Each structure stands twice: as C-alpha cells, then as structure tokens.
Amino acid sequence: MSLNSRTALLIPGLLLGYASEAWANLTLNMPVGVTDISHKIYQLHMTVLWICVVIGIIVFSIMFYAIIFHRKSVGHQAAQFHESTKVEIIWTIIPFIILIVMAVPATKTLLAMDDITDSDLTIKVTGYMWRWHYEYIGTNVSFMSELSTPYEQIINRDAKDEHYLREVNNPLVLPINKKIRFLMTGNDVIHSWWVPELAVKKDAIPGFINETWTRINTPGIYRGQCAELCGARHGFMPIVVQAVSEQEFQTWLAAQQQQANK
Amino acid sequence: MTTEHTYPHGIKRWLFSTNHKDIGTMYLWLSFIMFLVGGASAMLIRAELFKPGSNLVTPEFFNQLTTMHGLIMVFGAVMPAFVGFANWMIPLMIGAPDMAMPRMNNWSFWILPVAFSMLISTMFMQGGGPNFGWTFYAPLSTTYGPLSTDFFVFSVHLMGISSIMGAINIIATILNMRASSMSLMQMPMFCWTWLITAFLLLAVMPVLAGAVTMVLADRHLGTSFFEAGGGGDPVLFQHVFWFFGHPEVYIIILPAFGIISEIIPTFSRKKLFGYHSMVYATASIALLSFVVWAHHMFTTGMPLAGELFFMYMTMLIAVPTGVKVFNWVSTMFKGALTFETPMLFAIAFIILFTMGGFTGLMLAMAPADFQYHDSYFVVAHFHYVMVAGSLMAIFGGTYYWLPKWSGHMYSETLGKFHFWLTLISFNVTFFPMHFVGLAGMPRRIPDYALQFTEFNQLASIGAFTFGLSQIFFLFIVIKTIRGGKPAPARVWEDAKGLTWEIPSPAPHHTFTIPPQWN
C-alpha cells in the first residue's frame, strides 16, 4: 500500500484494527504478499470488503432504526405504504453502478494475471498423491517435495515445531525479480498448487497442463498447501517456496545440475 | 367446512398417506432426523479440528465425515424441510384441499428414507463411505472412489426422483388449484418462491442424474468421460456438476426467502413492500443462476473470456438479491414491530444472509477468488448463507407455523432462548472461519498448521454449543406438540391470508369446498 492510502486508512484502521498493514500480516487477513499481483489482489479484496462493510452499515442502520423506533411497544402505528416503482428503480440502478465500479479493478487485475509472455524460467509442477514434483524445464533438475514434519509430531508424541505440516524436504528454490512460469499437471487426481503470499493457485489436472506465472519481489520462505481434495492425505502435501537472489539461485541450480548429471 | 370420514390410523395412516399435512409432517421429521445425523458428523469434524494433531479420527474417516455432512445437510436436512413446508402450507395458502397429485406426493416422501438409509449405510460398507466431498470431483470419485460410491450414486438418483416428483406436484398445485379469483400476483410470496424453486428443480436435478450416471459409467462401463487417458476431461465433470450445483444453492435459499417474506409483514403489521418487484427479483435470481456455474471453477485454467463472463454474471446476482433485502427492510420500516421468535429469526436472517451475500460478492471477484477458493473463507461464506440463511428461515418458519400445525403456542421464553443461543453460537462458529481462510487454511483437511489453532478452537466451541442448542429446539418442538396454550385460528395478530382463516390445529382436511377469497 502506498503511504497516502495507508495514512488515509489509519483512522478506520485504528478503529477497526483491520486495514493497516501490521494487522494484515497477522493471521486475520489475506497476506499482502510479495508479488505485484498479490498486492493488486489484496487491494481488490480490501476495496470490495470496505464497500460491502459500508453498504452493510447503511442498510442495517436503517433496519435497526426501525427496530428501535418503529416498534409497537413504543406506540408506533404502522404506515400503509407497500410499493414504489421509483424506489425500486433507484435501488436497482445504484447497486448496479457500484458493481461496475468494482468490476474495473477486478478486470484490470485479471488482465494482468493473464499475461504469461516473456518468462525467464519455467517450472513444471506435478501433483501426486500426496506430494509435489518440481522440474526446472531446460535443465536436468527435478525432484520430489514431500512433507517433512516427523510422524512423532503428528501423533502427538513430540511437541510440534513452528512449521508443523508446512515444511518439506526439498523446497522449490526460485530467483526473485524474474518472471517464473509454472506448468501445472496432476499425476493421478486433481490437486491444486497454492502459495498465498505469491497469490498463485492453479489446479493440477491429470492429462492437462495449466499455465500460470509469478514474479517474486522479496526473498524469503513462502509456504502453501494443496487446495483441492485429493484423498486421505490432502492436508499433508504442503508447498515451500524458497525465494533467493539471482546469484544464489544460479549457484544452487548449478549444484543441482551437477548432482543430476552424476 | 370439513367432511368427516374414517381415515386409517396407526402405521397405515402414515405409510399410505395422501394427505398434504401428514406428508408435510413426515418430511419435517425426516429433515430433523437428518439434521441431527448431519450435525453429529459436524460435531465429529469440529472435535477433530479442535486442535492440530488431535487424531480423533483417521484422515480417511475425516473425508467420509465431511462428505456425509455435506450430502446429508443439503439433500437430507434443508431440502426436505422446505418440501415439508411446501406440502403443509401451499394448499392452505391458496385454498386448495390438497396437492395436485396426492399419491405421487406419498411416493416422493417414502423414497427418501430408503435413499438416506442407503447413503448412511455406506459408512459401514467395506472401504468406507464416500470420501470425495459432496462435490465428488472426478477422477477422485471415478478412479479412486471406494466400493460404496455406486450406492452413493444410486441414493442420489433416488433423492433426485423424489425432488423431481415433488417439483411437478408443487407446480401443478400452484398453477391449477388456487382459489378462484386468486391470481398469481395475489398469492402469498412463499408460493411464488416455491413455484420458481420447483422450476429450478425440474431443470437441474436431471443434470445431476446425468453427472452421477456418467460417474457410474466411468467406474464400470469402460467409458472415460472424465479421464484424460480415454479422451475425456476431469473439468467436464466440474462443468456438468456445477451446472446443477449452482442452481441447487438457489433451490436451497429461495424457499427461505419465501418464509421470510411471510414472517416480516406479519410482525411489522404492514404489507410486504414491493410484491411485484419481489417476484421479478426472485425470477431474475433463478434465471441468472443458470449462467454463473463456472465461478466455482476459476482456478481450473479457464481462459480469460470465461473468467470475465462468469465474474460479471455472478456479480449481477447481487442486484436482485439486494432488491429483496431492501424490500424486507422497507416492510419493517415504519411498521409496528413486535419481536416474537419467528421475527427474531427473520431479522437475524436478513443481517446474516446479507453478510453471506457480501462474502459471495467477494468470491465473485475472480482475481481475489484465486486466494479464497478452496479455503475456509468459502466454508464461512456458504455456512452463512445456508445456516444463517436457510436454516434460520426454517427455524423461523417452524415457530411461525407450529401453532397452526399443533394447535398449541410454543413457549415464547424458550423460543427466544433457543434463538439467542443459536445466533451467538452460530457466529462464534463461523465468523472465525473467514479469518483462517484468508490466512491460508485450505478446506477439507483434518489437521492444520499451528497459526490456525486459536480460531479453530473458537469455531469448535461454537459448534458444540450450536449443536446442543438444536437438541434444545427438539425439546421445544416436542413440548409444544404435546401441549401448551391453545392457539387461535389467527395465531398472530396481523397475520393475513387463508392460512389464518382455518382453525388451529388445522383440521385433517381443509378447503374441501373452495373458499371465497378476498
């Protein structure tokens, strides 16, 4: 969020504690994320949310006004009006206009998400029951990425560590500031690859490939999960993306290539 | 005036009933039993989700629980409840002696205990019950579904036949058996919403039957409609299913709209605002419901044109829905309001259903849906519209009409207690789900990452309370049926319509001679 909108939202943000970015990174709200698209999606989400909150407050205030002041017990007599074409037209047109206002940023964001040209790197992601497979297209590098939370933690014999159920043996290492294209497919049933902080979610469908992309702005570790019911261990096939600088990525990739060539 | 005749008593009265009141009663009891069964599965789900790693049930069984919960609540609790209301109230509201086809009405009902016994028995079959979610996507259901999947298919066919026959009956009754001089634009709004719902049912239950038959074919007849290996496409399943699935959720809410449209005017002592507009809005919602199905599929790899189309169409539904909410509020405004239990539920409906509508609008925004889809945000949304929506309307309607059905007033104190308990525990259960969904918790998982713990615990506590509250409701209903202050014909001071001209309890046969209306 830019400085201006952050300041503007400070008062309602303080009041409701929901809009400011500090709260955004608690587990109360969608993450703002680390890509331009994730920022756009967050903005769209907050815009629509606020519009809905305002409409809700207006409509419910009118209703509560009636509940308090138009009750029989305070002696209010019922009026007789029961229709008005004018009013029906007004409250059809105004919501329609509000929808058009919402549709503009939504369309723009969708158009931005649809542009998969000029990518720097392609990763083929394959969903298996119940783990992910990554292949760096154009290299020999490919590996399985499986849940690495120890069984003892899942059955409560050991205390759970911080990243319980969201850690893997081989994370997907990606360079920042590069446009990364994903080809998603499924090995057996439909899975879905979701990393909230990248705002990437795409179904992995057996027999088909789906295309999507991301460009990560900030290095870090980003965790996600499978988002389509795929059998018993659907909740146990997480995703970990490790975003690093371009040099670190090249070094890592070269080492992986060497290992693969052995 | 009613004609006396000897009608069967005991088992025969119920097994062979052709009486709309008795059949309505049976539907309502079936629905309540299914509600408790579906509720039990929900309690187990929330117990498992009370903390990470609770291991109360295996992940395999958890998937069966979530599947059963969805199927039973949608097909066994909500839909039969509304059909029960339709059976009881439509003939009374239009001054008809019974439904158009009373024998078919009997079959419509009795298919259901068979269907649900079969469905529930699948949990005890080898391999367990269906475990692929109520949406049974292929190839999880086709290639990897357990043996019981075929019984699931059969029971869905039976439910579909029941719904279709019921829909035919309702349409024929409303179109052909209204009291003379009652035009369509003069009948109660509940009849309108059910008329439109019945058309939706006729249009889409056959499509569900097709989908489920194709699943059976893929499993056993060597076809591969939904498997790429044989030239098919898993996404085709989603298109066929959701072509049924989206109108289905309007089937679930439209009768609720009708009930609310009956309750609000009575307790506002003011006619429903904008009757014509309400009819057109309901019809618009029904028509639009046919062109929005792929908003459940934004992440499947749809091309841009498709995403835009379905986004815009879905957003459009907000317009007629908003019109209905404004009309209800305008009915209340400058009325003379009292707040008996039915009115409390109706007011809660308006607020909470609207909140569910708002999250629905958020979900319609396709780019944002990439973050919401298959997360607990969606779970929160549909529970707001289906529980705070449909279920609260069912509660409201029960309190509203129970005195007419039983002849006794329910205890207003107990009713209000049930209301507040339900309202608060509902919100404690489902409001936190918005947050964990936004924070990244996916649906249909038996165990979760640590940061989701607090809100899940809150939700579970709310759920247990909500469940107990409904046992309390059962107690209230039984107590009322067995005795209570005798209810007059016009149970509620300003209730209007033919329903309130007949005695309470309503005699076994009513309007055997068409009434003079208006």
Add this chain to the structure above:
Amino acid sequence: MELTANNIFVCYALLFCAIIFALILIFVKKQKLLRNLLLTIIGMAGFSFALVPLYNVFCDVTGLNGKLDLTVQSAKNQHLDYSRTITVEFVVNHNHEMPWEFKPKHKSLTLHPGQLATTAYFARNTTKRTMTAQAIPSIAPSRVSKFFKKTECFCFSSQKLGPGESAYLTLSFYLHPDIPKDVQRLTLAYTIFDVTKSDNQQEHDHG
C-alpha cells in the same frame, strides 16, 4: 464419429431420452402442464448427456481447454510467416507413474508459423510384460490449441510395446499462420497413460 465407449454410451443415453420424450408426447395428451413438465425433465436429462459431445465441440472450436484434436490435419498450402518465430517446448508427464521411459527428442524447437516440423518421442517399455500406452496431448496457453495442427502424431492411436521394447514415435506439426501475434512460446505436453487393460478388453471383444 469414433466407436468409443463414451460415444456408444452417450448415444444409448440420448436414444433412451428420445424414446421417453416421444412416449410422453404420445401418451400424455390431456394434461398439457404435466406433459410439458415431463418433457422438460427428460429434455434436461438428455441435455446433460449431450454436454459430453457439446463440450468437445466447444473446446475444439474455441480451443478452450488446451485439448488437441486427435485427428490428422492437412499440411497443404500453408504459407510461411517469416516475420516471426515461435518456440515450442516439449514436455512429458507420466500418468500414475506409468513405468515407461518417455522422452522428447527435442526439448524445444523454434519455427515460423506455417513451417512444417517433425520431431519424435522415445518410448521404452521398461517392464517385463507387454503394455499399451495412450499419449494425451495438452497445450499451454490453451488459446493456441486450435492453431497447433498435427499432420502425424503417435497420439492418434495407442502404442503397444512388448517387454523391453522401445520405439521412436513421430510427431509432425505446423503452427497455423493465424496464431495470435503475441504468442512467442507455447508448451506441448504429452501425458502417457497405461491403457493396457482396456486394450486387452477390446482385443478380447473384437477377436
């Protein structure tokens, strides 16, 4: 139209619906409303089965799901567009850990729209039994699938290999010159499925 199990089933289903439709038309004459309601029901049931071929037609015409037509395209009279080149990536998926070795000869090819290209896939049955595979193509972005014309493809039919047997499977194709100008790269993926069971069944049925 091929004589696949899907098509046979859909034909039977539509025939069944048509017969019931006709019966209703003939026998339910008096009660018009009831007749129309029943016709609607059976019509919608027929519609749901008709969705199978309708979906395929819709996808073929619009290329919407990246599905590629499994029929031969003619290569005659395509003019080459020398003004630009497009890179075609070849990617491979094994369905449900299908044990065959399956690799593209070229990982990618750069060509002009309209230019006929030939590549191959190396397939080897690494198991000790005869197996049959079906390769299912899928293209990304899905909107270019109607511009990808295959003149010869091993995916047109299933491939049977004995134990240890290997083969080079040919693919000849061109990109139609009408392919949108902003497309610089596309990916063709083949997923190989093990269809040994249904292949054996077909042989058993047809001798």
